[in-house]
Amino acid sequence: MDKSCLDTILDRRSILKFKDDDVSSDVLDKVLHAALRASGPGGTLKGGYRGSQPFSIIVVRDRARRAQLNELLCEGRRPCIEKAPVSLVFCVDTHRMNRWCALGGGAPHFKGIGVLWVALRGVYTAAQNAVLAAESLGLGSQYIQEIVWQPYTTLGFFQLPPQVLPVAMLIIGHPEERPQLAPSLPLEAIVHREVYSDPSDEELVEYFADKEKYFQDWLEGLPEDSKLKRHIESEGVTTLAQWVSQLTYTESFYKWRDDAVRTNLHLSELE
Ligand SMILES: Cc1cc2nc3c(=O)[nH]c(=O)nc-3n(C[C@H](O)[C@H](O)[C@H](O)COP(=O)(O)O)c2cc1C
Numbered sequence: 615m616d617k618s619c620l621d622t623i624l625d626r627r628s629i630l631k632f633k634d635d636d637v638s639s640d641v642l643d644k645v646l647h648a649a650l651r652a653s654g655p656g657g658t659l660k661g662g663y664r665g666s667q668p669f670s671i672i673v674v675r676d677r678a679r680r681a682q683l684n685e686l687l688c689e690g691r692r693p694c695i696e697k698a699p700v701s702l703v704f705c706v707d708t709h710r711m712n713r714w715c716a717l718g719g720g721a722p723h724f725k726g727i728g729v730l731w732v733a734l735r736g737v738y739t740a741a742q743n744a745v746l747a748a749e750s751l752g753l754g755s756q757y758i759q760e761i762v763w764q765p766y767t768t769l770g771f772f773q774l775p776p777q778v779l780p781v782a783m784l785i786i787g788h789p790e791e792r793p794q795l796a797p798s799l800p801l802e803a804i805v806h807r808e809v810y811s812d813p814s815d816e817e818l819v820e821y822f823a824d825k826e827k828y829f830q831d832w833l834e835g836l837p838e839d840s841k842l843k844r845h846i847e848s849e850g851v852t853t854l855a856q857w858v859s860q861l862t863y864t865e866s867f868y869k870w871r872d873d874a875v876r877t878n879l880h881l882s883e884l885e
Pocket residue numbers: 626627628629756757758759760781782783796
C-alpha cells in the first residue's frame with residue numbers, strides 16, 4: 615500500500631548514499647511539478663494566478679557537471695553530488711519577473727532586500743515539496759548548503775543572468791541506505807499556545823535530551839584513533855551545545871558566510 619502523505623513526511627530522512635540507478639524523466643517531472651505547486655508569494659484569490667512564481671530550478675543531470683559541482687562547491691568533499699543522478703538548484707529569479715512585467719507594460723522594479731525576502735518564501739517551499747515528492751516516489755534526497763557560499767562559481771557555472779540567485783540545492787537519487795531517523799525537538803519546545811512561553815533552564819535542557827543522546831551515541835561510536843575524535847577531545851568538547859557552537863557553527867563560520875551572502879547579493883544585482 616502507498617504511504618500516506620503524513621507518513622511520508624514523518625518518516626523522511628536525508629540520504630547521503632545513492633545507488634548508480636538513474637531517475638527517469640517521467641519520475642523527475644513529477645518531482646518538478648510538485649515543486650511548482652508549492653505555496654509562494656502572490657495571491658491565489660485575487661485573479662487566481664498563484665503569483666508570478668519568481669524562482670527557477672536548474673536541473674543538472676550530466677555526470678561530469680555534477681562531478682565539477684562537487685569540486686567547485688565542496689573541493690571534492692561530497693562525492694554524493696556526483697553519485698546522485700540529479701541535482702536541482704533552486705534560484706530566486708526576479709529576472710524573469712522583471713522581463714515579463716516590462717513586456718506587459720508593467721513596472722520592472724523587482725529588486726532589493728524586501729523583494730528577495732518575499733521571493734524566498736516560494737523557493738524553499740518549492741524545494742521542500744520536491745523533497746517530499748521524491749520521498750513519496752521511493753527516492754531519497756539531501757540539501758547541499760554549499761550552493762549559497764560560492765557566488766563566483768555558480769554565476770559562471772549556470773550562466774546566470776542578473777537577478778537570479780541560487781539559494782538551495784538538492785541532490786536526488788535512489789537511496790542505498792536508510793539511516794536512523796534523527797530526533798526532532800519535542801512539540802512543547804517549539805509550539806507555544808496563544809503566547810510565547812519561555813521554558814525553565816531544566817525544561818530547556820530536557821527538550822534537547824534526545825538530541826544530546828543522539829550526539830553522545832555518535833561520539834561514542836567514533837573510532838578511538840579517528841582524527842575527528844582526537845580533534846573533538848583536544849578542543850574539550852563534550853556536549854552537543856559545545857559541538858554546535860564551538861566546532862561547527864562557529865562565529866568565524868558565520869563571518870565568512872556573511873561575506874558570501876553580501877557578495878551573492880552584489881553579484882546577482884538583487885540588492
Ligand atoms: C536549505 C538547506 C540546506 C542544507 N544543507 C545541508 C548541507 O549542506 N549539509 C548537510 O549535512 N545538511 C544540510 N541541511 C540539513 C539536512 O538536509 C537535513 O535536513 C537535516 O540534517 C536533518 O536531517 P533529516 O533531513 O534526515 O531529518 C540543509 C537543510 C536545508 C533546509
